[in-house]
Amino acid sequence: MSLRRSRLRAASVLTVCLTALAPATVTAASAPPGDQALQRQLDAFVRHSGGPPGAIAVLRTENGTRVVRAGVADVGTDRRPGSGDHMRIASTAKAFSGAVALTLVDRGALDLDDTLGERLPQLPDAWGSVTLRQLLNHTSGLPDYSRSEGFIAELQADPLHHFDSRRLLDYVADQPLLFAPGTQYRYSNSDNIAVALMAEAVTRKPYEGLLRDLVYAPLGLRSTSLPQGNRMPAPYLHGYAVNPPAAPEDVSEIIGMSGVWASGGIVSTPADMTRFIRGYAAGRLYGGQAVQQQRQWVEGASEPAGPGRNSAGLAVFRYETRCGVVLGHTGNTLGYTQLIAATPDGRRSLTFSVTSQITQSSDAKGLKRMRAVQENFVCAMLRGGNQ
Template structure:
């Protein structure tokens, strides 16, 4: 399979490591009352300690991430769990205020923009590419906004195109014209009849952002600020065009079992991901976002009912905890302890999960500083998903 840099598994080529590596050095118990002696013999489990140990086990794997940070929030109570380091050179611990690439969780942000515009009457879920973006290829014109948001459009994935791969393999920091990313697949037909099946595609969310711009005459970055960042109080979230990350940041790594971790935090340009995966945020801001987004703060109940029409078995990339179903720029994760709603993402150096309950009162963000997916170290992904599910259980039971 060809490498895919955004929203799919991709490893940085060995020839890039020298440039990238210059910065690297080496349940609660029930309420029944027990006699004092029995209580001493059977102390209540320390759930927090167990969760911290699970994170330590992740970073202690030979192929594990150098750092991990998880934020559990229940109402006004926030608990931050962390293990490992934010930067192998300095050895400082990860922080909920560290910047990071949120990868395909950015697709939830484009969903928030589009659905907000649906509420405002600027877009309709049944609007087609042909109606809103007539300059796009004729063969795509029947695709609707709804189909883009739930990945049933059939649009070919620009990030899997050979032309895109050739450019980013030669120059990972290449500056792309983000609004022309679909040009890489403009000569390709749809992969299937729109609405007939599910297939995750980075092209979908590029088209969503372009439709939002066409409907409003405003830049997508401006719409993000006005419709998402400001209403939810996000002060450390941005959509850059370059490869630099704001300080301080969680350093992302490619794990080489012989050479050790290779810093790839700033190895690629965000311009090639844009609305499909280019956003930079912090665990703190991501917590505020997913509480508002999954909790319905940004949209009306009528629009939310449409968003919560799920396709069973449709996986986010990478899969999250439990069983997955796809809605409109939102996934349902059904675990052994209950259900949360959110999005995942992976990109070189980072794997992300942001999820919350349907009322937005309880949330989890879970960030590790290496990339993993179904094709890129699936054993690590299986371990990560197990730990994520335990955190969901702590969230829902705690």
């Protein structure tokens, strides 16, 4: 396959990954597996036809850190996935925009009831009543720019096209709200673009700088960044398009990230994501009042759905598993699927990363299998990780 054809196919896949995905139902055993069982499950998940070439899970408890890995970081080599390998974190980046916004709320620079009309008057008047709170819990009604014909056409024409990340909402500026704000839940990539723009408007600082100052530095994230281009920092987990019986196709660097920006463009590592979710779930970046507001739950699932029953808060999801509740976020993009989760006090956490895109629309059975495995890992983490 030529590079041009490969990029065109990758662009088509990316437009699918940005659309809404329905949650799946988990089927899992009643007892948490032991360490060897977790390894066997992850190995089996990778070896299954259509499974990802590689997977890595980092479990952190008071007793220490356990890393479970399967497959390879790069097809054609025997290098195993590592906790220091870079990867695209997809929509788990939305939790980072939530961290920025809630920190600014805690400091008084923003209010959860601030509206787009007040903070971003350049956006359409029809969107003016949408609040920061509604953006963060996906009840805004904003049309999703990543589904617009114009955006999709530009991406398919040139997967490396450099979008103006701060003008992504222009693709849907002629469209009305999909519903009255606050009346429905609908996951939209536009929401977190608007959150980042509100943060820039009140601070007069670039979103990338706000991430560095308000999130990376306080939580000790040294291998996390928000690039505009397509290149991955070394070492990295290679991401693949998996379509048996064809060999996995490396799609790690086929598409630039300027077209997803605050909705999913961050690159990080399993180690950094572990540090992030422990601090984020525990509310280490902002005060108790912001945490309380963040944990007002509405019916809604992350994309793809996380383990157990899902409900949505402000840039965080609650996953009610058979073993207990964890807070976190999921994400999927071309070549990668992610789950980060932690107990509400941040003392125990799970980072679960695979090197292919697994969604309800593309692989419903694979998603069901993955959610069952994820729930078993959550159970092991909640029960100390040493069963």
